[in-house]
Every structure is written in C-alpha cells, then in structure tokens.
Amino acid sequence: MTYQTSFFSPCKVNYMLTITGVRPDGFHNLVSLVAPTRFGDELFIEEAGEDSIECNLEGVPCDESNLVMKAAAVFRRATMMNRFFKFNLVKKVPHGAGLGGGSSNAATALLALNQICGYPLSNGELERLSALIGSDCPLFLRGKPVVMRGRGELLEDLPENAQNLIASLKLLIFKPNFSINTGWAYKTMKESGKMYISEQEAEDALLSWIKNPEIENLPLVNNMQIPAFEKFPALEAVLNFIRNEYNLPCLMSGSGSACFAVVNNLQPDALQSLKDAIKKRLGESCFITEA
Ligand SMILES: C[C@@](CO)(OP(=O)(O)O)[C@H](O)COP(=O)(O)OP(=O)(O)OC[C@H]1O[C@@H](n2ccc(N)nc2=O)[C@H](O)[C@@H]1O
Ligand SMILES: Nc1ncnc2c1ncn2[C@@H]1O[C@H](COP(=O)(O)OP(=O)(O)O)[C@@H](O)[C@H]1O
Structure with missing residues (x-):
C-alpha cells in the first residue's frame, strides 16, 4: 500500500x-x-x-x-x-x-x-x-x-490559562538574510562564561508570568541575544526600534537570527508600515511572515 x-x-x-x-x-x-x-x-x-x-x-x-x-x-x-x-x-x-x-x-x-x-x-x-x-x-x-x-x-x-494566552498571540516573524549557527552561539557563551542567567532568576521570571499570564507580562528574555547582538548589531537596533516606535513586545527567537513581535493590537495599516520599516532596516531580502 x-x-x-x-x-x-x-x-x-x-x-x-x-x-x-x-x-x-x-x-x-x-x-x-x-x-x-x-x-x-x-x-x-x-x-x-x-x-x-x-x-x-x-x-x-x-x-x-x-x-x-x-x-x-x-x-x-x-x-x-x-x-x-x-x-x-x-x-x-x-x-x-x-x-x-x-x-x-x-x-x-x-x-x-x-x-x-x-x-x-x-x-x-x-x-x-x-x-x-x-x-x-x-x-x-x-x-x-x-x-x-x-x-x-x-x-x-502549562496551566490552561497560560496555554490560551499563548494561543491567542498574533506574531510577525522576520529573519534577515544572514543566519546564526546554534553551535557557534553556545560555544561563544561557553567561552565568555559571563553570559549566563541564574536558574533561580529564570524560574522566578517564569513563575511570575504563569501566575499572571498576560501579554504585558510575557517574560521576554533571551540571553542568546548577547552573542547574536555582538556579531550582528542590526538585530538589536531593529528590536529597539519596534519597542520604541511601535510599543510592541518583541524578541529574538532561539539562537537567532529570526526575531518576532507580538502584533495583536496592530491595525492592518500599521502592520504594513511595520513590515516596510523592518525591510528598510534589514534589507529587501528579509524574510517576513505572520503567524
Ligand atoms: C537554541 C535553541 C533553543 O530552543 O533553539 P534553536 O536556536 O536551535 O532553534 C536550542 O537549544 C537548540 O537545540 P538544538 O536545535 O537541538 O541544537 P543542535 O542544533 O542540535 O545543537 C547544536 C550544538 O549546540 C550545542 N547545544 C545544543 C543544545 C543545548 N541545550 N546545549 C548546547 O550546548 C551543542 O554543542 C550542539 O552540538
Ligand atoms: N529537515 C531539515 N530542515 C532544515 N535544516 C536541516 C534539516 N535537516 C538538517 N538540517 C540542517 O540543520 C541546520 C539547522 O537548521 P534548523 O533546525 O532549521 O535551524 P535552527 O536550529 O536555527 O532552528 C540547517 O542549516 C541544515 O544544514
């Protein structure tokens, strides 16, 4: 068969x-x-x-x-x-x-x-x-x-209310034309030894969100941004721009170079202008999708 x-x-x-x-x-x-x-x-x-x-x-x-x-x-x-x-x-x-x-x-x-x-x-x-x-x-x-x-x-x-909040998120995911090798990112963190976050701090941040799972409280932390931003400052610049100009939660995903913004409250015109602004900063070949 x-x-x-x-x-x-x-x-x-x-x-x-x-x-x-x-x-x-x-x-x-x-x-x-x-x-x-x-x-x-x-x-x-x-x-x-x-x-x-x-x-x-x-x-x-x-x-x-x-x-x-x-x-x-x-x-x-x-x-x-x-x-x-x-x-x-x-x-x-x-x-x-x-x-x-x-x-x-x-x-x-x-x-x-x-x-x-x-x-x-x-x-x-x-x-x-x-x-x-x-x-x-x-x-x-x-x-x-x-x-x-x-x-x-x-x-x-996760508890059901936390799962539901995540399921309700609308994302704009974008990735510039360059990639980041996961092995390289981990090796850079190991060699530095100074980029880690303590387990206690991580668990506290997570627990605080689980107790009150709202968009505004998302624990948007990623210490793999440290090696990524050192090598590719354009990533930090574009995330700062999205935070400051659009007031949106945003972060790099995993070891990068893809990033995402939470766009639940954005009207279609503003979403299009955000896409244009990302391309202006990361280049026309930047990959962008809604999810
Ligand atoms: C960083 C994360 C976060 O979700 O995602 P991505 O950025 O890859 O999507 C993961 O930890 C990626 O895990 P995974 O995708 O399985 O890693 P791999 O490519 O298999 O691992 C490449 C190398 O990274 C290192 N590695 C990976 C996972 C881990 N917890 N510790 C490590 O030190 C190892 O040296 C490994 O050989
Ligand atoms: N099915 C697959 N899809 C994508 N990449 C794959 C696959 N199998 C092996 N690879 C290799 O794994 C590398 C990492 O790919 P991927 O898992 O998509 O990225 P990341 O770990 O950054 O999320 C690729 O560059 C590719 O060489």
Whole structure:
C-alpha cells in the first residue's frame, strides 16, 4: 500500500530563553517558554523501497544528514519494522533561524511514521527517541506551548490559562538574510562564561508570568541575544526600534537570527508600515511572515 499524505511541521518561537550554564556533558542547561506557531513546512510521505528525500530549499541537505532521514532511521531501529519512505519536504521556514525548522521536521516525521505504521510507539517513546535526534525535537511532539528544561528534553505542560494566552498571540516573524549557527552561539557563551542567567532568576521570571499570564507580562528574555547582538548589531537596533516606535513586545527567537513581535493590537495599516520599516532596516531580502 502506498501513501501520499501531507503532514504540517510548525516552527517554534521561544518567548523566554535563559541559558543557565554548561553541563558536564558539554551541552547547556536552559529554561525556556516555547511554543509551536501557526507557520511551518509541509512534509509529504510515500512508502518506497528505500529512504530518500527531496526538498525545495537550497542549503537543506538531501541525504542521511537531513533530520527527517535521521528520524526514519531511528524509528526503524526502535520498531524493528523494515519499512522505507520517500519524503518530499516543502520548506517555508528559513533554516539557521532559531525557529527549530529542522527539529520540527524530524518530530513530524516520527509522528507521521508512527501513524502510518499503526502506532507501534507510545507518545513517551516518541519523545525519548526525538531527543536522540536533537535537544529541541521533543517540544514539537507536544503540539502546544511548554516549559523546556535540561538541554531541552525535559518538558512541562502549562496551566490552561497560560496555554490560551499563548494561543491567542498574533506574531510577525522576520529573519534577515544572514543566519546564526546554534553551535557557534553556545560555544561563544561557553567561552565568555559571563553570559549566563541564574536558574533561580529564570524560574522566578517564569513563575511570575504563569501566575499572571498576560501579554504585558510575557517574560521576554533571551540571553542568546548577547552573542547574536555582538556579531550582528542590526538585530538589536531593529528590536529597539519596534519597542520604541511601535510599543510592541518583541524578541529574538532561539539562537537567532529570526526575531518576532507580538502584533495583536496592530491595525492592518500599521502592520504594513511595520513590515516596510523592518525591510528598510534589514534589507529587501528579509524574510517576513505572520503567524
Ligand atoms: C537554541 C535553541 C533553543 O530552543 O533553539 P534553536 O536556536 O536551535 O532553534 C536550542 O537549544 C537548540 O537545540 P538544538 O536545535 O537541538 O541544537 P543542535 O542544533 O542540535 O545543537 C547544536 C550544538 O549546540 C550545542 N547545544 C545544543 C543544545 C543545548 N541545550 N546545549 C548546547 O550546548 C551543542 O554543542 C550542539 O552540538
Ligand atoms: N529537515 C531539515 N530542515 C532544515 N535544516 C536541516 C534539516 N535537516 C538538517 N538540517 C540542517 O540543520 C541546520 C539547522 O537548521 P534548523 O533546525 O532549521 O535551524 P535552527 O536550529 O536555527 O532552528 C540547517 O542549516 C541544515 O544544514
């Protein structure tokens, strides 16, 4: 039996990202408020004699290093099922953006293969497997806003009112033509040693928002902005501009270079003028989407 089924693969934004320090295994501990968005890629899957992948976006590898191919291999090993798939990945999410596009693609592939193969694995097993592919993968299996801890694999659900507030947010996500490599950002923080935020401070900020989950109180902190702004001052400048001129909550997502603004209260004319102003500052080739 063959399938030509499409699966949505959302990108994420980090509403709060605090890197609290380096761990004995070389990874970093973090505390993050993170959520999938309404914007994402499309993954088409068809059963085949061997695994293969094609992708519309230049720069995304089309071999076994693609995280979708890794997910298929991990799934096969865990289930001991000898089934293979042809993937067609329609990328809309820019990569090297801090939007977790690749991690989401891998998580979506795991969910999809589990569905296609008749649910041999539980959600808990899928989450454990996804953490083998990337620290950021498990969050995409929950499909809702979560608090992420550890190196990203420890997830906690939010109270319903906090989830509802996040679901009500309208975002403008934008990414300049340059990317930031996640490994580079973490390495720069490690070498400095001075860019971390204490776990206590992070948990306090988070708890204060959870107790009163309003847009105005969003804990918009991201200490990965420190290495990013040092290398790319244009990012800090554009976020300051959005805060000062439009009075909007805004932040860089993940390790960057994508940023977002919360645009719930913006009328269509003002939204268009904001998009124009972002392009004026970051260049015409800047990627911008509503989510
Ligand atoms: C920064 C975050 C925040 O959500 O998102 P992105 O900016 O990538 O979207 C994540 O922690 C990104 O996690 P993930 O996307 O899985 O990271 P990877 O690209 O697999 O990791 C690249 C490298 O970053 C370092 N790394 C990653 C995660 C972590 N908690 N500590 C680390 O020190 C490791 O050296 C790793 O080899
Ligand atoms: N399915 C995939 N989609 C995007 N990038 C992928 C994928 N598989 C592997 N990669 C590699 O992972 C890198 C990081 O991509 P991505 O996860 O989208 O960015 P980020 O970690 O900044 O959110 C890309 O530059 C690319 O080389």
